[in-house]
Amino acid sequence: MAPLHPDTDDLILIELDDKLTRFKLKFVDARDYRPVPRLSASALDLLERLPERSNRRGNVDLGPATWLAAATDYTATVIASSWPQNQIRLIDEAGTVYTYLLNTLVGHTRIAEIYAKYKHDGTVPAHSLELHPDFPLTNYQQTATHCATLAEAYALFMEQGTGKTACVIAAVCNMLQQRARMDQPFRVAIVCPSNVRMNWVAEFAKFSTRIGQTTVLRGTALNRMDQLLDAMRTDPDDEFTAVIMSYDVLCESWRGLNLVEWDLAVLDEMHYIKTPGTRRQKYAFKLRDRARRRMGLTGTPITNTPLDLWTQLEFLYPGGSGFNAWRNFRSFYGQFDRGANGFEKLIGLKNLPMIQERLARFSYVIRKTEALPDLPAKVYDIEEVSMTKRQREVYKEIAENLAVEIEAKMGDEGQPRQLIVQNVLTMMLRLAQITSGFVAWDAIVNPDTGEEIEPQKIEHFKPSPKVEWLVEAMKSREPLSKTIVWACWKADINAIAERLRAEGFGCVTYFGDTSEADRMEAERAFNHDRDCTVFIGSQAAGGTGLNLLGYPPGRDDVPTDCDWVVYFSQNWSPTQRSQSEDRAHRRGTRKPVRITDLCVPRTIDEEIRARVLEKITTALEVSDVRKILRTVLTGAFDEDW
Numbered sequence: 004m005a006p007l008h009p010d011t012d013d014l015i016l017i018e019l020d021d022k023l024t025r026f027k028l029k030f031v032d033a034r035d036y037r038p039v040p041r042l043s044a045s046a047l048d049l050l051e052r053l054p055e056r057s058n059r060r061g062n063v064d065l066g067p068a069t070w071l072a073a074a075t076d077y078t079a080t081v082i083a084s085s086w087p088q089n090q091i092r093l094i095d096e097a098g099t100v101y102t103y104l105l106n107t108l109v110g111h112t113r114i115a116e117i118y119a120k121y122k123h124d125g126t127v128p129a130h131s132l133e134l135h136p137d138f139p140l141t142n143y144q145q146t147a148t149h150c151a152t153l154a155e156a157y158a159l160f161m162e163q164g165t166g167k168t169a170c171v172i173a174a175v176c177n178m179l180q181q182r183a184r185m186d187q188p189f190r191v192a193i194v195c196p197s198n199v200r201m202n203w204v205a206e207f208a209k210f211s212t213r214i215g216q217t218t219v220l221r222g223t224a225l226n227r228m229d230q231l232l233d234a235m236r237t238d239p240d241d242e243f244t245a246v247i248m249s250y251d252v253l254c255e256s257w258r259g260l261n262l263v264e265w266d267l268a269v270l271d272e273m274h275y276i277k278t279p280g281t282r283r284q285k286y287a288f289k290l291r292d293r294a295r296r297r298m299g300l301t302g303t304p305i306t307n308t309p310l311d312l313w314t315q316l317e318f319l320y321p322g323g324s325g326f327n328a329w330r331n332f333r334s335f336y337g338q339f340d341r342g343a344n345g346f347e348k349l350i351g352l353k354n355l356p357m358i359q360e361r362l363a364r365f366s367y368v369i370r371k372t373e374a375l376p377d378l379p380a381k382v383y384d385i386e387e388v389s390m391t392k393r394q395r396e397v398y399k400e401i402a403e404n405l406a407v408e409i410e411a412k413m414g415d416e417g418q419p420r421q422l423i424v425q426n427v428l429t430m431m432l433r434l435a436q437i438t439s440g441f442v443a444w445d446a447i448v449n450p451d452t453g454e455e456i457e458p459q460k461i462e463h464f465k466p467s468p469k470v471e472w473l474v475e476a477m478k479s480r481e482p483l484s485k486t487i488v489w490a491c492w493k494a495d496i497n498a499i500a501e502r503l504r505a506e507g508f509g510c511v512t513y514f515g516d517t518s519e520a521d522r523m524e525a526e527r528a529f530n531h532d533r534d535c536t537v538f539i540g541s542q543a544a545g546g547t548g549l550n551l552l553g554y555p556p557g558r559d560d561v562p563t564d565c566d567w568v569v570y571f572s573q574n575w576s577p578t579q580r581s582q583s584e585d586r587a588h589r590r591g592t593r594k595p596v597r598i599t600d601l602c603v604p605r606t607i608d609e610e611i612r613a614r615v616l617e618k619i620t621t622a623l624e625v626s627d628v629r630k631i632l633r634t635v636l637t638g639a640f641d642e643d644w
Contacts, residue, residue: 030068
């Protein structure tokens with residue numbers, strides 16, 4: 004970047020190449036604008052500073068005075084820093100692109116200064132962000148959100164559990180005043196792993212400070228198109244509409260998504276596109292080109308090497324990596340050795356200060372240890388689990404039968420409203436039993452004599468998808484990490500315990516039939532015994548009065564901690580939910596506590612979770628129950644379910 008001192012007659016003409024992604028540099032004599040026959044030492048030095056350059060177009064040699072260079076901020080900055088400005092001529096559109104690239108980099112430099120100031124001494128920038136009155140952002144979240152709102156594109160490289168989602172939602176609510184058209188809502192496309200789609204819906208409901216709607220695209224192609232159209236048909240009061248989709252849906256529904264002019268495109272777990280040339284990467288770039296602004300989120304931007312960053316930076320801006328071509332980025336930062344088999348092997352890295360400087364401008368990086376120095380936070384997420392074919396068949400059958408029974412019960416005007424609501428909600432829990440892994444078949448009774456022909460029986464679905472998901476998740480847990488699993492029914496608890504014990508996990512159970520002595524022993528074992536890693540209980544029995552830190556209170560020398568709470572199944576009680584959450588999150592908690600809901604999409608699981616967390620089940624009306632029933636039945640009868 005050091006200034007060069009060319010002769011006063013050395014002039015550079017800059018225009019855009021036909022592909023619009025490259026600058027054509029012509030070195031001419033300022034006196035007559037003729038191409039120089041031979042490049043000066045300063046011109047050669049300048050070209051050496053541009054790693055993405057060529058004096059050939061295909062097989063055609065352009066001659067010594069004409070060169071092609073990537074139309075990136077890297078190229079523009081090198082030229083602007085190295086060559087005297089009065090010896091540069093920008094021709095037509097090249098001037099617009101050149102100025103845009105420099106202004107973008109200047110803007111990001113200012114953002115980097117804000118970020119650096121916060122990292123250095125904790126200074127929160129002066130801002131006018133609209134913050135949620137009940138869930139205000141922390142200082143580091145305010146800084147991240149402020150930086151994101153200042154940029155056309157920005158990445159939040161924040162570790163898991165530091166609240167990236169809340170920052171995005173706050174950014175959306177603060178960006179919408181800058182939308183392209185004030186007569187339509189701020190249009191947001193959010194692409195994420197399929198297992199966190201419901202989490203985005205829940206987080207918008209919790210953190211949004213503006214009125215808007217969220218839509219999840221899923222199901223058949225026709226269903227997804229209908230959902231997208233519904234998302235665009237907003238109410239007059241809606242200030243934003245957020246469309247949430249998986250990476251696969253982004254690819255499969257592109258024809259419809261391409262018709263929308265997006266105000267903001269968000270890639271959650273952006274490292275999903277780290278491999279150049281993949282289907283995900285290609286469609287992510289298509290979405291980038293249809294969005295006025297972009298944001299990328301991940302706690303692990305580098306999963307293998309810094310070369311993973313090329314696609315992620317390119318999603319933010321075309322040329323955002325500083326290079327147009329992956330091969331040039333790769334060769335600039337990587338050192339390779341070609342083995343006997345002909346394949347290149349990465350053996351080292353180079354020029355790393357350049358990528359570090361770029362990351363400082365274009366991303367906000369923070370770790371848990373920086374973000375949560377005091378009492379660790381509760382971090383919520385949702386894991387989606389699919390049912391087996393047998394489960395779906397039984398779920399549909401029970402749902403059909405319940406629909407008839409519930410309609411009859413709600414038509415009974417002689418019963419108090421609240422009693423009807425509670426009875427119907429209890430009936431619906433039969434569907435939650437099925438999604439959790441079992442079905443309770445009613446006893447068969449002789450209608451004439453009343454004699455029981457067959458007793459009630461429990462059918463367990465094997466394999467149980469939720470149990471198998473839990474087992475696999477437990478296998479990746481750290482040896483000193485402990486887990487609480489909350490389940491509503493004894494059948495669930497026993498099935499989970501049996502399967503985990505078969506896999507070698509030490510666990511205890513805690514439910515209504517557990518004796519007082521066994522309850523005390525279960526709490527003691529979970530906190531004191533290193534080999535007891537899982538506490539499996541019902542919220543009704545264990546939701547209050549228990550201290551489940553995973554280590555003996557006051558014993559800081561014991562290295563175990565309970566840092567994960569899983570809701571395998573749950574009922575309609577907000578009180579039981581909130582109280583059971585806090586068994587591991589209390590004074591003495593030493594690590595952030597992850598709280599995970601296992602949910603089967605488009606089933607009663609979603610409805611229960613939404614209403615329990617919003618704490619509105621006690622105020623439900625009959626009309627609300629009818630809406631829940633319609634939603635549940637729609638999912639059950641969807642052919643693409």
